[in-house]
Amino acid sequence: AQSVTQLGSHVSVSEGALVLLRCNYSSSVPPYLFWYVQYPNQGLQLLLKYTSAATLVKGINGFEAEFKKSETSFHLTKPSAHMSDAAEYFCAVSVDNAGNNRKLIWGLGTSLAVNP
Amino acid sequence: DTEVTQTPKHLVMGMTNKKSLKCEQHMGHRAMYWYKQKAKKPPELMFVYSYEKLSINESVPSRFSPECPNSSLLNLHLHALQPEDSALYLCASSQDPSGGAGGETQYFGPGTRLLVL
DSSP: OOEEEOSOSEEEEETTSOEEEOOEEEOSSOOEEEEEEEOTTSOEEEEEEEOSSOSEEEOGGGOEEEEEGGGTEEEEEESSOOGGGOEEEEEEEEEEEGGGEEEEEEOOOEEEEEEO | OOOEEEEOSEEEEOTTOEEEEEEEEOSOOSEEEEEEEOTTSOOEEEEEEETTEEEEEOSOOTTEEEEEEETTEEEEEEESOOGGGOEEEEEEEESOTTOSTTTTOOEEOOOEEEEEO
């Protein structure tokens, strides 16, 4: 079964420091991969997605992620953390489901705290 | 525009009440989804509508009843809920239920926070 693993349920960084949130996936076929962010008391917002066009994907708010097939990873990075980046981050992979549909398999999420 | 709207934002209901959650998108997306999310957990898929037909029911109790009146609207009817059903209910939509070229990218609404007393 396909799965997504996010290493570290809680990550804490200082403002201005590098943000690195880890995501590893298991998939027998080239995957579609996503990072979503959820700010407190809000819905999920798409940060970026990998759809096999380019291995380095740039997203919103200065985030980017690199797809590494050999490592089955899709880690999310941002060079300089801002206080407003404090949120819950979810990695997800799109998989085939019954009836010619696709569904998302989610990681458990990583809570990012940014310290002043 | 990638906006999905949901109403109400908050809902408090008793275990004997009947209420409905509403979701709307005007992006021409042909797949719509209902998710349930507990605090600090990933969303759990409940239902998927594909071209206005129910295509996935993830073994959701019958006290949750989805409805898709047209391609832009999705409702979730609630009846005789239990306190453990208290959660954030998220609606999402995607362009193409079968995926392809990123067509399965799901866009989420802000959610309805439900409290069952």
